[in-house]
Amino acid sequence: MNKLLLLVDGSSYLYRAYHALPDLRNSAGEPTGAIYGFLNMLRRLQKDYPTAYRACIFDAKGKTFRNDLYQEYKANRAAMPDDLVEQTGHILELVDMLGWPILQVEGVEADDVIGTLAVKAHEDGFDTIVSTGDKDMSQLVDDKVTLVNTMNNEVLDREGVIKKFGVPPERIVDYLSLVGDTSDNVPGVAKVGPKTAVKWLTQYHTLDGVIENAQNIGGAVGENLRQSLDWLPQAHELVRIRTNCELPDKFASIETSLLKKPENTEGLKKAFERFGFKSWAKELNAARQETPKAAGQIALFDESEDKKSGFVNDKEYETVLTEKQLEKWLEKIDKADLTAIDTETTSLDVMNAKLVGISLSIEPGHAAYIPLAHHSMEQSEQLPLQSVLDKLKPWLENPKKHKVGQNLKYDSHVLANYGIRLQGIVHDTLLESYVLESHRRHDMDSLSERFLDYKPVSYTDICGKGASQIGFDEIAIDVATHYAAEDADVTLQLHQSMWPRLKENDGLRFIYEKIEIPTSIVLQKMERNGVLIDVDKLNVQSRELGVKMDSLQENAYVTAGQPFNLNSPKQLGELLFDKLKLPMIKKTPSGAPSTSEEVLEKLAEDFPLPKIILDYRGMSKLKTTYTDKLPRMVNPETGRVHTNYAQAVAVTGRLASNDPNLQNIPIRSEEGRRIREAFIASPGNKIISADYSQIELRIMAHLSDDASLLKAFHDGQDVHRATASEIFDITPLEVTSDQRRYAKVINFGLIYGMSAFGVASNLGISRTDAKNYIDRYFERYPGVARYMDETRQLAREQGYVETVFGRRLWLPEINSPNGPRRQAAERAAINAPMQGTAADIIKLSMIAVQDWLEKEKLDSKLIMQVHDELVLDVPEKELVLVREKLPELMAQVARLKVPLIAEVGVGDNWDQAH
Known part of the structure; x- marks a missing residue:
């Protein structure tokens, strides 16, 4: 049995790793994504093909003989990105530390070095595996050389090449000469694609045969061929891999020069710690040889082909x-x-x-x-x-x-x-x-x-x-x-x-096949169903809002001591901060005092005018966005409003509603709630609303595996009262309404990564008190604290977090040198698995409900999805059945460590049902 030589196209790996991962960085702000991806692919490859003989080949700097043959060779290639240049030197050092021999030969490309080594290996009694996704390499395949494409685990032997390209390996150079190679900017014959090339080579056997018979080939492609006769020999030279390159003397013997060297364990450990690859550093410390968890989880991209796989540009339209x-x-x-x-x-x-x-x-x-x-x-x-x-x-x-x-x-x-x-x-x-x-x-x-x-x-x-x-x-x-x-x-x-x-990847495949594709089909039906709107009611509300806005405007003039444009940030800023001398909370990027909603809410705690402005803005938004706009958006043929649910917008998997947006109707104000009254049932029908109860807190309990939190949900306790009981060290019966409110803010605040400052601002208490409450919370719920710490760390190492079902939530700024951006990414890392899992669950519910409605041949229709809520238009004769079945269906779509509960309401309109 022959020995095995493993050759890796390192230059290809560089770009594959760089494009596969987000902008990962270590604590010092150095880019690390390409380093991590490259090493992860290499480690996986050597695990799949264990052999003592191996080499990693890179392109050397400078021009090659092909540039002398053709000045436009690879002229379409962009320069290597700066952050990849910065990582390349580290990659070469680390590959060497892993014990891989490295080759770079001036004047030729990595392909030529690989071709030369493959021929030499054959002579020395080796079989060769070449790890590449480059189709040009197919010309090297024979009974001793096999290609492995790590994007799709494709293994190409001679039969594989024939099946894929339609020609055997020895005709690949002829084939590429005819079709060209867009990635290297090598033109072929105009309008000649794979089919035509295979047809000609089958008929005339070789490129020379095609050239000799050019006069016999008719049509536009025949004319194009005849115009390319002078070019084809040069194209042939450009795409042909050299197998007789002069290699450095030290590589004269494969058995001695390409033998795997011992790993530099100490150097690798220092490098892994420097770049933040903590799982790998721990692995070295534990002297384990298995692939780390983070590497396994990110394998989808690490094992994939260079994303820019090339467009088949031989168009026949x-x-x-x-x-x-x-x-x-x-x-x-x-x-x-x-x-x-x-x-x-x-x-x-x-x-x-x-x-x-x-x-x-x-x-x-x-x-x-x-x-x-x-x-x-x-x-x-x-x-x-x-x-x-x-x-x-x-x-x-x-x-x-x-x-x-x-x-x-x-x-x-x-x-x-x-x-x-x-x-x-x-x-x-x-x-x-x-x-x-x-x-x-x-x-x-x-x-x-x-x-x-x-x-x-x-x-x-x-x-x-x-x-x-x-x-x-x-x-x-x-x-x-x-x-x-x-x-x-x-x-x-x-x-x-x-x-x-x-x-x-099983998780991503499940998200795609079992959630996103069927959700898209359900959404189309929901959008088609539309929502019935009481236009008269909205018109009345619009007039009432106009009257209230006029009153607020007059009140604002009196309070300010002068008239001004309430919709002008500039005039408002001059009035508040120059004339009235209110404290400036925040500046805009241009340096002017900010009059944002956040600033006005802070000022409204102590001054009347900002509160009036906020009320006016709220009324104005309701009027322009809903009461004025919705009647104009009613489809004249259906008499309904048909929103569009954008499925590929939010990184967490949540849907976005637009034209009109039905998901952000304010419900905290009486005026906002009244708008929902205008969303009415069809004649003879009722509106049913089914809403998951505290779903993100339940997902937190599931993910953190915190015993106290799990118990609270299993026992059916009021989780906010239970949290208040823990924080204030009292019995649940002793918890006051204020204490429950504090606990609710902390419960939801921590899910969204809220700091002590945020809790303090939200509750109107000192930062010290807020910190004490949070500390006490984590003492009582240590599983939550552990989950948050581990999630942040995992996010830093792999650049993403996942939902319970396997949806990947990428965090490009998780290792950013910019403090605020990094902190925002850390908060997102904690919240995204919960919000993303909740998004997955509501989508699964939509699918389950729609499937049931169709299976039972009911006339009830899904008409809206708003975050964790489903809204249906239900005939009265189906009301009992749907009301009973809906929470059952929604509870069964996922098996968490705590029960899922959906609460159902019924009414003549959405507000009544909610």
Whole structure:
């Protein structure tokens, strides 16, 4: 049996590690994300492929022979980011400390060094494993060389290369010469993609054979080939890996020069402590060899391919204008395992959007656009809209025909406008990105640049901006095809890039498949259901608010001794701080005195005018945001208000409601509560509200495993009274209302990371008293204190925390050198698992309730979700059944160490039911 040599493309690992992790930093503010990611991948690799012979190969600085061959070689590559440059030197030192031989050879690339070593290993009786995701390396594969792609655990031997590329390893150089290599800025033959290249090489065997037969190849690609004949030999030289590089003398023998060296344990320990890798430092101290917990938890990204995996840029986009073309595509999508679908419309308002066209893609680089309502060409040249929809409808409504899209909730609404219920939604790239990296942007352009290193055509590129922007239905059909088909193509390729990363981690896969995808489907139905609004009631309330605002304004003038613009921060600041000489609490970034709500609330404790301003602002917000606006947002066809629930916004997993926002209606004031009276049941129905009781405190009990907190919930105690009893060392019966209020502030305050200063401000007590209360709280609830300390530490080490179900909540600033930002991230680290778990639970409840309603074929409808509350519109005949079943369903969606309890209310309107 041959010996085994393990070769790692270190330069690739550098960028993979850098892009995989957030901006992790140690206590001194040094960047550490790339260091951590690189070492974690290396440790995992050597565990999977234990061998005494190994090497890590990096690109040397400076130009290579390829730059001499072609000046534009890699000219599209951006310079290495400064913070990665700063980490690279440390990485090289640490790789050496781990005992890995390191090679950097001037004038050639790491690929060439790896190729040379692989050939030499073969001669010396070694089998070779090359750890890389670079497709160029496939040319090295033979019976002694195997590639391992750690992104998806793909192992490529000879048969694997043929299956993946359609050509054997010895033809990969010819293949790459024809299709080009965008990552290295090596052009191929224009319009020649993988399919065409494989076809030519199958027919003519080699690149030379293709060149010799260039005159026999017809069409536009044949002409492009003939125009590239002078270039192809140079492309061949650029993509061919050298296997005969001159290596330093010390690497003359693999057996001696690439033998693993002993680890520098002391050096590693100091480095791990310096960079904040405490789990690894402890592991060294304990002389254990297993992978640390933090490393295992972050393996999703560490084992993944460089995010910028490359866009398949050989585009074949088809405009479907005939019945024959449509039938051909119907056959394709019917047979496909997965189809990317995207709609082009006249509006972002889902209830009013009209279809302009539909795009489809079933393989990278290939897509079709079906124009349906463009005004830029004769209507007769397009297929009739209804005819196309009639033919597509069976496929669109078939749950067994799997679809992927970018925010398919929107497309579902658009198709619903035409009586089509989109089914078979198994993937959504918006949600894939959200589950992978909730803290980053999830629009298609951002995802494409981040994951595919490709910038797609933007909407404004073809439609313009601002007042001069035209509708998509006015775009020329050829331009529209490129844009729309590319959307479907990019979506498919994004899915192929992100899905392998998701499915490797059980927690993230559960969040995506069992929570986010089904939640999206439920949300579409909820949005479609809409909410019935009593417009007359809102109009009355709006007039009443106007009268109250006028009264408050007059009162403000009298109190101030002069009229002024209550809506002008500048005038208000001059009045409060220059004329009335009120104490300045805070400044704006420009240095002016702040008149924020926080400042006014503080001033209102001692002065009347700030209180009047606050009341006026509250009334004004209610009037402009709700009582004036909601009547205008009633859909004339349905008579209801249809909000949009944004699913990929909050990093914790919470939903956001907009247009209109139904989640932030103030309920502390009487006027705010009255607005909920205008949310009414349908005729013959009642509103049911089901709200989880103290869910975040229950999750805290579960996560902290604190005995006293668990007991309080298991015994059904009033947890705030129980906390007051512990803090004030009295029996629960002796707790006063003020003491219970103090305990409630502390219970919820600590969940949100509130400091002694925050507790003191909230309760109006001294900071010393607040600190004493908090200290006493942690004495009585040591499990909570332990949980907070351990969570902060874990967040610093791995850059994220997790919900009970495995949702990752990234904290990019957790190791920031900026004190306030770091402290905010530490507070978020404590709160995010609770708020995120609560978000997961309410989503699971929505799914369970909707499934039950459909299974029982009830007419009751989910109409709103507000944080921990579900709101339903229920026929009176179903009232008893739904009221009884709802809390049962909501209690059973998760098994925590304490019971989940949902409280149910019923009424003619939302306020009565709440």
